[in-house]
Amino acid sequence: MHWREPFIWSISDKTPLGLLGGVVLGVSLAWSSSALMNLLFAGGTPAADDGLQAEPAPGPIEVHEDEIQAKGISGLVGNTPLVRINSLSDALGIEILGKAEWLNPGGSVKDRVALKIIDNAEREGHLIPFQGSTIFEGTVGSTGISIATMAKARGYNTTIVMPDDVADEKHKALLALGARVVKVRPASIVDKKQFVNLAREMALEFGEVPLVHSTDVEITRMDSATSSDDPTHRNAPRGFFADQFENKANHDAHFEGTGPEIWRQTNGGVDAFVSGAGTGGTIAGVGAYLKSMNPDIKVVLADPEGSGLYNKVKYGVLFDKKEKEGTKRRHQVDTVVEGIGINRLTNNFSLALPNIDDAYRVTDTEAVAMSRYLVGHDGLFLGSSSACNLVACVRLAKTMEKGSTIVTILCDSGSRHYSKVRNDDYLEKAGIPHDPSIIRRLLAS
Ligand SMILES: Cc1ncc(COP(=O)(O)O)c(C=O)c1O
Incomplete structure (x- = not known):
């Protein structure tokens, strides 16, 4: 259970913001939450002693003069906001928070x-x-x-x-x-x-x-x-x-950036972290950082169809049954979800393995349904790997105590997926339904 209320941006509380707004908001939120942490932890004094435990009142976003100076495009990377997924959180009684990585200047994590x-x-x-x-x-x-x-x-x-x-x-x-x-x-x-x-x-x-x-x-x-x-x-x-699959810089980017940001933005109040794995860098780096701060935080893999990682986590064998059946439509990973799922053990995923507690298999049908559901209920137009992560969050939430907090990664925007996950003709040819009521049933089950 979390010990302090997370400080997050709820999309229904704010008027829509553009990309720049999101980035500025990210910088502002990161500053605000780290400033709050500094205040809370000054001299190692617990928050309860300061009487600072109350939930921060929602207020206008403050932009400080020195916060809007980024040294070139690399200065805009990271410090993304954490957004509460209202529809899922309200339905489940669990806080489901997504790291808005699509707001990075190159559009992804x-x-x-x-x-x-x-x-x-x-x-x-x-x-x-x-x-x-x-x-x-x-x-x-x-x-x-x-x-x-x-x-x-x-x-x-x-x-x-x-x-x-x-x-x-x-x-x-x-x-x-x-x-x-x-x-x-x-x-x-x-x-x-x-x-x-x-x-x-x-x-x-x-x-x-x-x-x-x-x-x-x-x-x-x-x-x-x-x-x-x-x-x-x-x-x-x-x-x-660049060698993203094997290069440890991948893990380090998340160990030094994404993980600490999540910790600060939730004020340490995170109970579980859910992520898919393509190279494995995100789940490796964030998982290692969060476990180093609190070993009780659960780290959970969301794995799409056709990927062998689910079996690796659950049974120690990297294998997907489609390989055996010879029914694969694609050579790489047979899924409509792009960016996650793999059938070999990379260096970055090997680094993740010791910290992964559990895994959920997500079907293409569920991932497509979630991407439509999020647009319909939250105005969130996200890519397929984010949708896959959120299906796994729902499954995990059903095993957790009410009031717990799950954080996941919203890797990229739906605008990168018009020709596949957002293309009804493509989906029909692939035999994948696009029916958001699947998620309503999953939530109600
Ligand atoms: C859209 C998208 N989501 C998620 C991931 C997975 O992240 P990682 O490679 O850190 O496992 C990737 C990786 O390329 C991606 O492209």
Whole structure:
């Protein structure tokens, strides 16, 4: 049970705000809640002694002059608001709070990861701005959009390798951001042309620069693992493989950012955290941080159809029955939900495993129904992974004491999903109903 009322933004309490408003609101809320925490914990004095335990009265959002100065686009990443999902919370008697990650400047939770990967690469000397270097990544889209957004501002080009059945709006966004996009047939990870493998290989090939040493010509690979004091080497454009699946910077972005923000914004009053996993970075980093603050917080995986992670958490075996039945429609993960679900063990998910207490399997039908339900009841137009997370929140809520608080991640906006989850023709062809009453029944069950 939580010990102090969370300080959150309820969408029905405010007039609609645009993206900038949301970001400013995020900064303001983060300031307000951390200021409150400072006040509460000054000198280690418990809140009850100060008489400060009352719920903060809802008031106008205060914007302070020094809060609206972001140092370039990277200054806008993170500090997203926590929004109460009114329809679900009221129906369940459990506070369901979503981290509004779609308000990041690149439109998703992946901005945090892109920024951290670039920051680390610069600090470690793998990337030097404005010398023609290119960041390569294999992604189903969101990470690519975030990398492309950050890279331009930091002096890099981007090449994104993605499966060719990903929602078309992500491809268009990448092109609009100036990225080079390479589309490949969805393939197994053992295939050299699988999108992650190809991105790695292209990064290595990009770095093959001919170096002239007297009469010899030497071909040298300049990838993320290579460094040299030779100025010809040092100033040559580099190919850098971001490697979100294996790169621990992914976990760290959430351990240092998302996790502490959730803790502050709930004033430590969080009982459970729910997240899907694509790379596993979010659930790994947030899970580890929250457990370090309070080991009783439950960390729960929301896993879509076709993903093997549910079985890994529940039974220790990474496997989905569609693999056995040979009924897969896609090579990667057979689900309409984009961004989460996977059938191999990544480094970032391995880091998450020790902290995951439980998992829920979410069907495509439920995820689609939830995305429609949220628009109809809360005015929240969210992407499919957010909908999947919220279905798992409902299931979990039914096992928890009334008044408990569950936090989840609202990864991206529905505007990234027009051609699939929001496309009735597509869904009908895939045999997936779009019926929000499924959620009403789930809530009532
Ligand atoms: C839309 C969306 N939601 C959720 C995730 C999952 O996050 P993570 O990779 O941290 O597991 C991703 C990952 O790419 C994503 O694109």
